[in-house]
Structures are given as structure tokens and as C-alpha cells.
Amino acid sequence: MRITTWAEYGVICALHLARRTEEGPVTGRDIAARERLPGDYVEQILLRLRRAGIVQSTRGAKGGYALARPSETITVREIIAAAELVTFDLHCDTHPLDAERCSHSCDCSIRPVWMMLQKRIDEVLDGVRLADLLEAEPQVRERVGLPVLQG
Numbered sequence: 001m002r003i004t005t006w007a008e009y010g011v012i013c014a015l016h017l018a019r020r021t022e023e024g025p026v027t028g029r030d031i032a033a034r035e036r037l038p039g040d041y042v043e044q045i046l047l048r049l050r051r052a053g054i055v056q057s058t059r060g061a062k063g064g065y066a067l068a069r070p071s072e073t074i075t076v077r078e079i080i081a082a083a084e085l086v087t088f089d090l091h092c093d094t095h096p097l098d099a100e101r102c103s104h105s106c107d108c109s110i111r112p113v114w115m116m117l118q119k120r121i122d123e124v125l126d127g128v129r130l131a132d133l134l135e136a137e138p139q140v141r142e143r144v145g146l147p148v149l150q151g
Contacts, residue, residue, distance in 0.1 A: 004084055005041070006045065006083045006084045006085075007079075007080040007083055007084040009037055009041060009042065009045050009083065010045050010048070010049065010079050010080060010082065010083025010084065011076060011079050011080065011083075011133075012035050012037065013031055013035070013037075013042060013045055013046060013049065013083075014049060014054060014055070014067070014074065014079045014130055015130065015133050015134070016031050016034065016035055017031075017055060017065060017066060017067050018067060018071040018130050018131065018133070018134055019134065021066070021067060021071070024062070024064075024066065025057075025058045025062065025063050025064030025065060025066050026064045026065055026066065027063075027064040027065070028042045028043045028046050028064070028065060029042075030064070031046075031065075045083050046065050048082050048083055048085075049065075049079065049082050049083065050065070050068075051082070052078065052081070052082030053068055053069070054067070054068055054069070054074055054078060054079060054082055055067055055068055056068040067130075070131070071129065071130040071131040071134065072129055072130075072131040073129070074129060074130040074131075075125060075126050075127075075128065075129055075130070076125045076126075076128045076129075076130070076133070077122055077125030077126045079130065080125060124144075127144075128143070128144060132144075137149075
């Protein structure tokens with residue numbers, strides 16, 4: 001699995017909004033500038049996150065984007081699925097090399113491995129909340145079951 005810029009920037013934008021919850025709506029341009037991301041990209045990602053119900057937008061002079069729900073209720077899987085549209089692209093489903101060999105009616109011993117991997121990735125991403133990412137790296141490492149690096 002490769003994490004695309006859509007997925008990575010989606011998480012960065014959502015995390016940025018989670019950090020600034022008390023400030024009210026934040027413009028996409030401000031997020032792009034502070035996170036050093038391309039502005040057009042950020043606007044497209046925020047639109048996808050809004051369509052998924054992760055962020056909400058407010059029009060007007062003091063408008064912008066804010067989280068639509070508390071960060072404790074938003075999973076990393078939701079963010080990636082909204083920004084990227086999928087969390088794991090099962091290539092044999094989306095880009096079959098040979099329609100006969102890769103069809104669901106065909107016996108494929110490899111497909112169950114990819115399906116299991118997709119399930120595990122989704123489980124891991126479902127287990128991490130946006131609020132978890134508000135912590136410092138050592139706490140996040142501990143939360144996701146990775147060893148804490150010693151400086």
C-alpha cells in the first residue's frame with residue numbers, strides 16, 4: 001500500500017482543523033499556507049471532507065472550515081476514505097489485467113490475501129481517532145503499539 005498525497009494531505013488538513021477548533025472557521029488558504037501545501041489541492045480535499053461529513057463550511061467574511069464532529073469521533077480511516085475515496089485499492093478489482101482471469105467469477109488464490117490485507121488496514125485505521133493524533137509522537141507511537149524512540 002502506498003499512502004498518496006490525497007490521503008496524507010487529508011489527514012494533515014483534518015488535524016490542522018482539530019488543533020484550531022477553538023478559533024472558529026479556518027480558510028483553506030490559511031491551512032495551505034501554514035502547512036505548506038498547494039492551495040488548490042487543499043480546497044479539493046476540504047470539499048471531499050465536507051461531502052463526507054467530516055468538516056463543515058461557513059460562508060462569508062469570517063467563513064471557512066471547521067470539523068463537523070468532535071475529533072474523538074473521527075477515524076483516520078474516514079479521513080483517508082474521504083480524501084482518497086478508498087483506503088486500499090484492490091488492484092484486481094479496479095484494474096483487471098485480464099477480465100477473464102481477474103473476474104470475481106474466476107478462482108483466484110491471491111485475491112483473499114489482498115482482501116485480508118485491506119481488512120487489516122481498515123481495522124488499524126479505524127482504531128486511530130483524529131484526537132489521538134493531537135498528542136506528541138511518543139504518545140501516538142504508544143497508542144498505535146509502536147516502540148517509543150529514545151532520543
